[in-house]
Amino acid sequence: xxxxxxxxxxxxxxxxxxxxxxxxxxxxxxxxxxxxxxxxxxxxxxxxxxxxxxxxxxxxxxxxxxxxxxxxxxxxxxxxxxxxxxxxxxxxxxxxxxx
Numbered sequence: 001x002x003x004x005x006x007x008x009x010x011x012x013x014x015x016x017x018x019x020x021x022x023x024x025x026x027x028x029x030x031x032x033x034x035x036x037x038x039x040x041x042x043x044x045x046x047x048x049x050x051x052x053x054x055x056x057x058x059x060x061x062x063x064x065x066x067x068x069x070x071x072x073x074x075x076x077x078x079x080x081x082x083x084x085x086x087x088x089x090x091x092x093x094x095x096x097x098x099x
Contacts, residue, residue, distance in 0.1 A: 011043050014072055018050070021065055026053060044078055051081040061087050 015038045023031055030053050037046035047069055054061050061069075066088045073080045 008041060011072065011075065012038060012041070014068060015043060015046055018065055018068055021062065022050070025059055025061065026057075030057075043072070043076060047072060048081045051084050051087060054087045055083045063088065 016035075019031060019035050019038065022034065026034070034046050034049050034053070037043070037049055050061075050069065053059065069084070070080060
């Protein structure tokens with residue numbers, strides 16, 4: 001059973017590293033939402049939530065985070081969430097009518 005524990009501990013450590021990076025990009029409420037899923041070992045939902053927030057709020061993620069999320073999905077043997085390939089190419093939303 002130590003192997004399964006190591007697997008989940010590794011995923012949680014990696015996802016917590018991503019959460020630390022997101023603290024400068026996501027709002028505190030968004031970070032808490034993701035952290036709650038990770039803390040409850042709902043890793044797939046946590047990854048989906050990161051992607052959903054990035055897409056819905058038009059937030060650009062660093063390439064290092066995108067690469068790590070892709071690798072985490074590979075490690076979990078799950079497909080990347082819908083819209084995943086769009087999060088690296090999005091630009092920040094204009095700040096006003098002149099943009």
